[in-house]
Amino acid sequence: MPRFITITKSLILFPAETGDLSQHHAFPHGSYAVEPVPNPLNKKGEPWLRIVGQSWANARPCWEAVSSEPTKNSRVGLRTQFAAAILILLCLCPSLIALNVKSWRKPPPDLAAIRMQLSGLDNEIENLRMHYPLLSSPQQKLYEDRRDAALYGLDIYPRYVARRNARQSAILRQHGELDSFITALNTLDEQLYHAWHDWGLTNRPALIADLQKQRARFTSGEVMPDKSQVYASLQTPVLNDAMIEPCLAFNERLEQEIADTDASMRDIARQNRDYADRTIKLNVTINTLRAQLAEAEKESKAFLTARKR
Numbered sequence: 230m231p232r233f234i235t236i237t238k239s240l241i242l243f244p245a246e247t248g249d250l251s252q253h254h255a256f257p258h259g260s261y262a263v264e265p266v267p268n269p270l271n272k273k274g275e276p277w278l279r280i281v282g283q284s285w286a287n288a289r290p291c292w293e294a295v296s297s298e299p300t301k302n303s304r305v306g307l308r309t310q311f312a313a314a315i316l317i318l319l320c321l322c323p324s325l326i327a328l329n330v331k332s333w334r335k336p337p338p339d340l341a342a343i344r345m346q347l348s349g350l351d352n353e354i355e356n357l358r359m360h361y362p363l364l365s366s367p368q369q370k371l372y373e374d375r376r377d378a379a380l381y382g383l384d385i386y387p388r389y390v391a392r393r394n395a396r397q398s399a400i401l402r403q404h405g406e407l408d409s410f411i412t413a414l415n416t417l418d419e420q421l422y423h424a425w426h427d428w429g430l431t432n433r434p435a436l437i438a439d440l441q442k443q444r445a446r447f448t449s450g451e452v453m454p455d456k457s458q459v460y461a462s463l464q465t466p467v468l469n470d471a472m473i474e475p476c477l478a479f480n481e482r483l484e485q486e487i488a489d490t491d492a493s494m495r496d497i498a499r500q501n502r503d504y505a506d507r508t509i510k511l512n513v514t515i516n517t518l519r520a521q522l523a524e525a526e527k528e529s530k531a532f533l534t535a536r537k538r
Contacts, residue, residue, distance in 0.1 A: 253436055265279075
């Protein structure tokens with residue numbers, strides 16, 4: 230059934246029947262009557278929204294991202310929150326019992342040692358960039374442009390998606406309300422991947438440039454600013470041991486792609502990979518220690534309370 234959507238920014242639309250990325254049109258802000266149609270890029274995917282009486286359409290999250298209407302959390306977000314609530318309830322009681330039993334049996338953890346170790350790691354990561362001088366050279370901007378284009382390569386994109394999905398899953402477990410933002414961002418990634426590789430595109434550079442601008446609106450906070458800010462702030466805190474392997478695999482393949490494409494970028498690609506590898510490992514260790522410190526502070530407080538009794 231048709232509905233009306235008011236968009237506050239321009240939106241790129243594609244042919245609803247074929248999803249042919251060689252044809253696209255940027256529609257200006259305004260109110261549009263839209264209706265659901267089958268997803269032309271993925272038959273099992275969520276339906277797109279098409280302008281009533283026209284052949285132009287795009288994914289629902291892309292419409293909602295530039296819409297003035299508030300969006301509701303998707304079922305995925307609600308399921309995530311519900312599962313998290315149940316998990317907390319299941320874990321809470323046994324944790325409290327274990328804490329009461331153990332609090333008087335063992336001495337408190339060495340909080341000073343944990344804080345000292347954390348301080349050393351924080352200092353190391355703060356000064357890590359100094360060990361890679363090419364990252365501060367004029368060549369770094371050229372490397373970043375090559376990196377952004379290489380993300381959608383046939384061999385790199387699957388590793389990029391694996392790394393991205395691991396982090397996004399952890400974020401959604403904490404903030405299910407970000408589901409609409411993440412879905413829209415991933416939809417643009419998928420469209421960019423098709424724009425790079427679909428056959429017969431006569432306007433490929435212009436299409437890629439338009440989609441990159443559209444994606445930049447999300448990452449810069451121009452679109453859905455509150456969710457964009459929360460999403461950006463969670464990139465490092467959610468890192469854990471399970472994310473190291475996909476990150477290292479992505480970094481390795483990215484270095485190979487850029488170095489193979491341009492031999493003059495070999496050294497700077499290597500330094501960027503080493504820096505990224507070291508950063509992910511340090512941040513995971515820091516997150517682990519911070520969790521241990523929080524738990525240790527609780528145990529220490531419980532130990533002191535037990536002694537007073």
